[in-house]
Structure formats: C-alpha cells, structure tokens
Amino acid sequence: MSSSTQSADTSVAASIVVDAPIETAFRVFTADIGSWWPSDHHILDAELTEMVFEPRAGGHVYDRGVDGSECRWARVLAYEPPDRVVFSWDIDPRWQIQPDPTRTSEVEVRFTAEGPQRTLVELEHRGIERHGEGWEGVRDAVGSPGGWPRGLAAFAERLTASARGPLS
C-alpha cells in the first residue's frame, strides 16, 4: 500500500473559499472560533459560555461552561498567522477527552489568498487511525443497543439535526 493511499484512508479533507481577506479568515477561524463552531457540537456537560483558541503553539483550544468548567479538547501544534494552523484532536471515538497524545489525531488548516478579498481554506484531519486502539473495547461496551454511549448518541443526534436545519 502506498503512503498516499494510506493517507487517504485515514484522513479527511475539506475545503472552502470565503469572500474575505486572508487575515480575516485566519482570525475568524482561530480567535473567533466560537462564532462559527456548530454551537451544539460540544462535549462539555455544562452550557457553553465561550470557546478559547490560545494564539500560540503549545496553547490549547478549550470550551468553557457556565459553571466554570473547562474542556481542553485540542493542543495548538502550529500557529502561523495568516497562513496555517495545526491543532490536535484530543477526542476519542466515544467523544470523551483522550488524555494520551499518542492516541489523538490532528487537524491542519491552510489559508491561501486567491485575491485581496478571497481566501481558500483547506482543512485536513489526519491520523484518524490513531484513535483506533481501544475501539474493540468500545464496541464491546456498546454490545447492546441500549448500551450505546450517551455522548456519541447525543452528538450524532445533534449532527443529524443540524444537517436538517439551516446553517446560520
């Protein structure tokens, strides 16, 4: 198997062109992440007050709840405004925080100016297979339909609901 095939099998790519300058696109993606991140896609138990994207390599991305709780779900691995940002995806297949960094994937986002008011945003979520260890255990845990993890079921429900409703 070639590395490109393997890469294709274990990563997800998505891209979009936005009518905005590259600096704006980068700022909204990072500092203003809470303004566009699907509002019901959080694994915090408490109601969300804000999302924080710490603007430096070594920082974190985290959600903060009304009760003061925090959910650090990503580590900022590269922060290169306005061209590139890379962060880890420390969420396991059960949609719980994965504390072991060797079992997390990563998301790279590249910004390319296509004009003064136009930016290509390319996203690659790679290393998805690294979440794989423990999947057998997860599968055993959900052996009965009623045993389906609450978090994943709730997440999926919201995902489906948001797919049906308008994006705003």
Added chain:
Amino acid sequence: MAYAPAALDALGDPTRRAIFERVAERPRAVGELARELPVSRPAVSQHLKVLREARLVLDQAEGSRRIYRLDLAGVEALRAYLDGFWNRALASFKDTVERQQQETP
C-alpha cells in the same frame, strides 16, 4: 483500511448516506428506517447490506428484529463522521466570516 473504497462508494449514494446518518444517531431496525425514509423496506435492507459489507454498520439480532448500529471498529465510520462534521463546520465558518466582512468593510 482495505474496506475504505467500498465505504466511500457506499456513502456516495444519498439514500445510503441518509440511512447511515440515522443509524449513527442511534441503533435502529429496518422497519423504523423504512418508515422514516421514502424508500421501501426491501430497498432499505439492500442499502444496509451494502453499508454492512463496507464495515460502516453492524447488525445484531434482537428477538425477531435485526438492529443496525455503527461499526466503530472501522476507521471508516469515524472518517465518515468527521467528513460530515467538517463540511458543515466550514459552511458555517464561511457564512460567519463573510457576514463579518460585510459588517466591517
């Protein structure tokens, strides 16, 4: 990983994708899916067979019914999730950044 091309083909069909999303939401029986979608029961069964062969879903007997759920052991199931998630997230991002852009020209 050998299953990935089958999984991509399987999710290329909009009806199968709709079935996959509902099974991802929570485990479901064939009859339930047939009621919710404008597709006959035999057609739903056929789509589920393709999804099962692509290792996107598992089936399990429960009494006289077969219950279908996501096959979390398949990398592809998580991939399909994330693919859907990021496409929606980026669409939301585009709306937001362009709205901000209009407000602050």
